[in-house]
Amino acid sequence: MGDTTDIRKGAVIRHNNELYVVTSCQFVNPGKGQAFTKTKLKNISSGKGTEMTYKSGENVDVVEVQRQNIQFLYKNGEFFSFMNTDSYETLDVSSDIIGDDTKYLKEGIMVIASLYEGNVVAIQLPKKIVYKVITAPPAVKGDTAGGNVTKEVELDNGLKIHVPIFIKEGEEILVNTETGEYGGRSAE
Amino acid sequence: MSHIFHISKNKQHIIMRSHIVRLIREFFWDQNFLEVETPHILKTAGQEPNIQAMHITIHNEHHEPFYGYLHTYPEYAMKKLLAAGFGNNIFSICKSFRDHESFGGTHNPEFTMIEWYRLDHDFFALMDDMERMFQYIAQGLKIKNFDVPSSLEKLWKRTHMRDLWREYVGIELDNYLDVSSMYELCVEKGFRPNKEESYEELFYRIFLDAIEPNLGVDEPQIIYYYPALMASLSKRSTKEPGYAERFESYIDGVEIANGFTELTDAQEQLERLKEDKNERARLGLDDYEIDKDFVEAVEHLPACTGNSMGIDRIVQAFAGCKNINDVLALPASEIFQS
Numbered sequence: 001m002g003d004t005t006d007i008r009k010g011a012v013i014r015h016n017n018e019l020y021v022v023t024s025c026q027f028v029n030p031g032k033g034q035a036f037t038k039t040k041l042k043n044i045s046s047g048k049g050t051e052m053t054y055k056s057g058e059n060v061d062v063v064e065v066q067r068q069n070i071q072f073l074y075k076n077g078e079f080f081s082f083m084n085t086d087s088y089e090t091l092d093v094s095s096d097i098i099g100d101d102t103k104y105l106k107e108g109i110m111v112i113a114s115l116y117e118g119n120v121v122a123i124q125l126p127k128k129i130v131y132k133v134i135t136a137p138p139a140v141k142g143d144t145a146g147g148n149v150t151k152e153v154e155l156d157n158g159l160k161i162h163v164p165i166f167i168k169e170g171e172e173i174l175v176n177t178e179t180g181e182y183g184g185r186s187a188e
Numbered sequence: 189m190s191h192i193f194h195i196s197k198n199k200q201h202i203i204m205r206s207h208i209v210r211l212i213r214e215f216f217w218d219q220n221f222l223e224v225e226t227p228h229i230l231k232t233a234g235q236e237p238n239i240q241a242m243h244i245t246i247h248n249e250h251h252e253p254f255y256g257y258l259h260t261y262p263e264y265a266m267k268k269l270l271a272a273g274f275g276n277n278i279f280s281i282c283k284s285f286r287d288h289e290s291f292g293g294t295h296n297p298e299f300t301m302i303e304w305y306r307l308d309h310d311f312f313a314l315m316d317d318m319e320r321m322f323q324y325i326a327q328g329l330k331i332k333n334f335d336v337p338s339s340l341e342k343l344w345k346r347t348h349m350r351d352l353w354r355e356y357v358g359i360e361l362d363n364y365l366d367v368s369s370m371y372e373l374c375v376e377k378g379f380r381p382n383k384e385e386s387y388e389e390l391f392y393r394i395f396l397d398a399i400e401p402n403l404g405v406d407e408p409q410i411i412y413y414y415p416a417l418m419a420s421l422s423k424r425s426t427k428e429p430g431y432a433e434r435f436e437s438y439i440d441g442v443e444i445a446n447g448f449t450e451l452t453d454a455q456e457q458l459e460r461l462k463e464d465k466n467e468r469a470r471l472g473l474d475d476y477e478i479d480k481d482f483v484e485a486v487e488h489l490p491a492c493t494g495n496s497m498g499i500d501r502i503v504q505a506f507a508g509c510k511n512i513n514d515v516l517a518l519p520a521s522e523i524f525q526s
Contacts, residue, residue, distance in 0.1 A: 034392035149196035
């Protein structure tokens, strides 16, 4: 048993004897009224989505899950194949479970899987991932004056994001996977 | 290193923010409101059980420590100013600080607030102020060539709290204005409340689930008359027994303002502060000393009505930003988590 402070993306919650994984959550405190956390949940067995609002401090039945480091290998039809780096076992995870985060996957990155009864029910990406810029339009003189302080580039896994205009092709940059935004040049 | 990028990306929002702050000041100056400043560092914090203050230690020249808090809102200090009597309506634009809230989304640990008090009026005057202020901001932004959502230029939808419960819960709220009836209603609706829950906790179980997601969706909406047990710092209504003259307003489902016809009964104020202090103890929260000077201020408070709004959220509404981080030069998430 936990409370609302334990609600975070990827947590598994038991509600009315069904298990749900938290796909997104937002904390709201009106100040002069009760604070609450709005959640989007996905039923683990049916895959159906639902929304729940918990008031702060309320008991929430957070289910213990096994956490395991796994490495992304490749996309395999509707599934994404990962390797358990302890047992070298291959795990196929459906795109439903990974959701929007599939766009951040690239070969070789390590993620943390939440396993319940041996099945992956959620994955957690590293907060920042390093990508190589493969195509970037050159910065044009006067761009900054015109208010064009960012430009769109394509990264080595096909992801497109906005970066500062000084970023060049071939550079390695960080992307913040929580916000989907440029997170600085890679120090590596 | 992403600070400068964050700022560059949100440059237009930061420029818009600057205009909005200017327009808000002009709006109140033009009506002869006096702008006041209040201290950010206080010895004791506001008693609301849902707001947590940040601890702070300061030292004098003898290196003696003094323990206090960053203010969570300027209300107590502004009421002390009103009690001293300037014969003027007053407003303040200030930073406010709240602990244990999210970094981004709808919150940032420090945010900017506009709070104003109008003498000899009730809370309906504040609703007019709010609408006129938004129209003034909209006009001012258009002159500077910003696009403005048309819904923010119109009059706001006003709904009595009782009508919301009729529409979305199908009950007469007048029959559920005490703890035991609201407890029974929660049980009937399938919730499993604890016996010791306050009226407000029970109320919000249903409100957050069945009502709140529908508020302010297509146009800004004002919800007025809250049950008297949720009066906070507002006056009980004489026109609507069982209710308090308190309102909140919503834009896109986000609460943007909280206004009251102010309580001027010092004894009742003291009782409410004691109840809040006990509630804080029950919830295991920090114990804040009761600010006796504030109680004295309420005793001398002229009849007035007061409202506070988050300026960051006003900018979000005009800029169409879902995340508060996009209207801040450097949000806490950039400072502590990037």
